[in-house]
Amino acid sequence: MSKSKDAGAASIILNYLNVKNRPYSAQDVFGNLQKQHGLGKTAVVKAMELLAQQGKIREKVYGKQKIYFADQSQFTDVSDTELKSMDGKISELNSQIQGVQQDCRQLDADK
The missing domain is CATH 1.10.10.10 (Winged helix-like DNA-binding domain superfamily/Winged helix DNA-binding domain)
Incomplete structure (x- = not known):
């Protein structure tokens, strides 16, 4: 090669x-x-x-x-406050996902 x-x-x-x-x-x-x-x-x-x-x-x-x-x-260190902020964002996004999945299930049931 x-x-x-x-x-x-x-x-x-x-x-x-x-x-x-x-x-x-x-x-x-x-x-x-x-x-x-x-x-x-x-x-x-x-x-x-x-x-x-x-x-x-x-x-x-x-x-x-x-x-x-x-x-x-090579990666920068992440502070505890940044980690907590990321955890909060992840929780918020997971809640949104559950809401969308519930809406999809409802739409599928209505068919």
Whole structure:
């Protein structure tokens, strides 16, 4: 595989891990990105190992399995007041969802 394809795979994977911000194995990343980007498993494994060596992502080994995740130091800390505000917004949106679902059930029942 050429260096430009390796760099492309690495940037796609880095972006994916940063956006999702949760741990994945190389197999998980391959399965999640293969359809969209056509990345091969070998390219995914090599790109993830390269990103880990460069310090752009972190790697943990559990027995024979390696887990990769975004470097948390790149994200800003969130204060307790911001978290409480987000929790309040989530509760408000969940209430709205329940209202809309109830309206939909009522409309379906009226048919």
